[in-house]
Amino acid sequence: MDTELLKTFLEVSRTRHFGRAAESLYLTQSAVSFRIRQLETQLGANLFTRHRNNIRLTPAGERLLPYAENLMSTWQLAKKEVVRSLQHTELSIGATASLWESYLTPWLQALYQQRESLRLEARVALRQSLVKQLHERQLDLLITTEPPKMDELSSQLLGNFSLRLFCANKHDKTAQGAYIRLEWGADFPQQESRMQANEQEPVLTTTSAHLTRQLLETTGGCAFLPGHWEKDYPQLTVYPDVPPVIRPLYAVWLQNSDQQVLIRQLLKIPMDTQY
Structure with missing residues (x-):
């Protein structure tokens, strides 16, 4: 389907006049008439009734009208997306x-400060789901504490970060209270079991660090949170007898990814895990 034919059809249906439609489209009236005949031939139906200066849509034309509007709208959106893809990097x-x-x-x-034209999609999901998306080329870059063991993947160590066992200030720090389990990687439960003396079942299991922080005072519990949050959130207190847990942070991507050049460029911008 030639979109110019639909565009001409819509303009004639709007103006109800071949001459005015020709002026709007910067065409001759004969060119407009020729396009309408082409469209009618393709569809096998007359789209307009022509009686002197009285031009009306036929029943077939009325049926076509909403589809033509939708098709042209979709085409305009498609063109904009193509232009955007040339102007930005996603x-x-x-x-x-x-x-x-x-x-x-x-x-x-x-x-974003260093690359103003950058366009990113930030996805939040469980690690297992993200690994699957990466493998199926639905995701370009995975940031994780454990690089998947797959030959087709490349990985780069970005640094290490520190987790500390926190409780709310009002909580008694001489004994560990209820425990909130926060997701820090598939192998983290082994580390937390060695550090966290209370063996009772967690009162909450979550993937959100901020949700955990907000519930510490309510539950009277404790949880492993980023070590730098001791400065960021004065209402939190570190258990002094529990040593920090050090976790690695990796970037992972497909070796033959179309985006690997951009990925390597972005990974040159350091990620501060020690603040």
Whole structure:
């Protein structure tokens, strides 16, 4: 389907006049008439009734009208998206909620400050889901504490970050209270079991670091949170007898990714995991 034919049809249906439609489209009246005949031939139906200066849509034309409007609208959106793709660079980055909330947001800010034309999609999901999306080329870059063991993937260590066992200030720090389990990677439960003396079932399991922080006082519980939050949130207190847990942070992408050049450029912008 030639979109110019639909465009001409819509203009004639709007003006109800071949001459005025020709002026609006910067065409001759004969060119407008020829386009309408082409469209009618393709559809096998007359679209307009012509009686002197009285031009009206036929029942077939009335049926076509909403579809023509939708098709032209979709075509305009498609053209805009193509132009945008040429003007900007789009990259999808995935990580768990706890990593986004704790470390990755400042990194995104740094990326945008250095590359104004950058277009990103930030995905929040469980690691298992993100690995699957990466493998199926639905995701360009994964930030995780554990690089998947797949031959087709490349990975780069971005740094290490520190987790501390926190409680709310009002809580008795001589004994660990109820525990909130926060997702910090598939192998983290092994580390937290060695650090966290209370073996009772967690009162809450979540992937959100901010949700955990907000519920510490309510539950009277404790949880492993980013070490730098001791300065950011004065209402939190670190258990002094529990040593910090050090976790790595990796960037992972497909070796033959179409975006690997951009990915390597972005990874040169350091991610601050020690603040």
